[in-house]
Amino acid sequence: MVAAQNVITDRKSVLSMAITVTVSAQKPPAPHGYISISRKKLLQNLEISAGARLNAWVDSMRASSPTHIKSTPSLAYDQGSWNLQHPSALEMFEQIIDASKGKQIVMFLDYDGTLSPIVEDPDRAFMSKKMRKTVRKVAKCFPTAIVSGRCRDKVYKFVKLAELYYAGSHGMDIKAPEKRSNSNRDSEPVRFQPASEFLPMIDEVYKQLVDTTKSTPGAKVENNKFCVSVHFRCVEEKKWSELAQQVRSVLKEYPKLRLTQGRKVLEIRPTIKWDKGKALEFLLESLGYANCNDFFPVYIGDDRTDEDAFKILRDRGQGFGILVSKFPRKQVHHILYKNPMR
Template sequence: MIKRNLAKLMHTMGFQISHSNNQMKVKPFNGPENEDDDDNGTNGNLTFVNPPDVAAYASWLVKHPSALNMFDSITKEAKGKRVVVFLDYDGTLSPIVEDPDKAFMSAEMRMAVREVAKYFPTSIISGRSREKVKEFVQLNNVYYGGSHGLDILAPPRAVKSFDKKGNEVAFQPAKSYLPAIQEISIELEDTIREIQGARLEDNKFCISVHYRQVPPQDHEILKEKVKSLVENRPEFRVTEGKMVLEVRPSIPWNKGDALNYLLDTLGFSNAEDVLPLYIGDDRTDEDAFKVIAGRREGFPIIVSSIPKDTVAWYSLRDPSEVLAFLLRLAKWKKSETSFFK
């Protein structure tokens, strides 16, 4: 039923759903769902999970109702106001897959994000490097924020900063940390080399050490090695996600700060008619949810098929529901714009 309704919705917007994709087919990750998804979509061997607790999820939905079911209420609140859209990548615009290098965005999702960006200022904020996210998304009409918002570049239509040679300058609050980050990256590579299955991902302003393919008995050994390497560097900290350790600068900056920076860049920081909408599935997205909750206006939406602690007000089950929501949002704005022409 969902697929049929989605196809009908895309058809009304002039989209054709492609049933073949030139990109390699990837297998969704079905790992343990009692942990938070990490923002890099890195996954190892598949594991079996227990069936979802339907009753528990239904109870959780009472507090965090489906953004699709609440769509009319959301658009009623948004009517006449300026909505600014923020999106996570892994687990939100693409499914979590075994190989993070194959977390491809579908053609349908790309069209949906492109359409949304026609009507609303749109940003994608990810834990991955900005360059990697842009490589996946392949759109020029959105903002890109990599390394959890530590590396932000505006789209062509926005006001930008340029250096003396005319090159674009990204906003990078931790730029002075780059030499030290590269040193740590080299040391980490040597440190984890002997641990089977450990993988290092350089996300420019943060370094991710993934251990999904590391034997369980070596997990604590790996964590101790990484933390020991960083403990004498107070300017850095280690954070944990789902089967991933991240080394990042110890500066007061997160996705919530990135959201505020982007609103300010757009000239919306003090506007009373602006409603930020943020969709994300990761624990790092909670910082952005908190900013919206603090404003008491906007739409913090968590992507999750299981109950989890969150300050988000609404929910979507998975990327397929994110796609459906974005298509409805673009269709609503398109019809509203046409009405006033």
């Protein structure tokens, strides 16, 4: 574990830099708003019929698009009310510092949309030199983990920092740094893959989805080892229903896999009870913080999948979750809200 022996001024400076860079460096989405569909409601819709299921998927795809806001009061949150409930992380920085005094800060960072901007080509989601420099400085002071839906190897190639913990595939592929700052330097690094048995199935589904969706212009299928991502950021909206039907035609043959929704992406994952929240808990346990109160976790993310981690922090009553978002969202758990600036 990385020990944080810095004086308060250094600790404060590094944490401030981390929060400022991550919540400020992202390119703002188009000047529209954002709506979200209740996960419970979505699951209920999925159980009604094939037609209703398809419609629910398309509605969820629309909800993930920041360009899809309606001006009607029933679909838009009151901005002022939202800001009162979820104040800016930067404006609350002194309170965060006060709450963390005397405790070991542990940093958890999403990748896409948090450390890197959301881009049309997911293979080009590069983080800036400034961001990499900031993350490196943070990792020198606090244990730091990247928690992403991406394949762990791909995230590592983007970040290129060996001193971090990496949790890829929504936490289903976890690896600690090769060299850890403790007395037992020769021990094997922490590795955890709770869905290993699904690897052949995931590969099979990936190949089928590549073949099935090739007729939809702009669709991109990505193999993230323990999950498959179907990106529709470059797909015309009129083709979304067709794409959802293609995904459904493949997924219906695999009852051990489930569909989840991210930002302009459909995620096919194993049905095991594992997500970014579970990954956060596993990493805290690996770091020795499972049953103690002298640590302070900070999780920064922008996606629906990060809400599982926000909920864990809320339930534990420890640390802070910080949402990187320009617009209010309905289904969020214990987050601090910040408008990205550029």
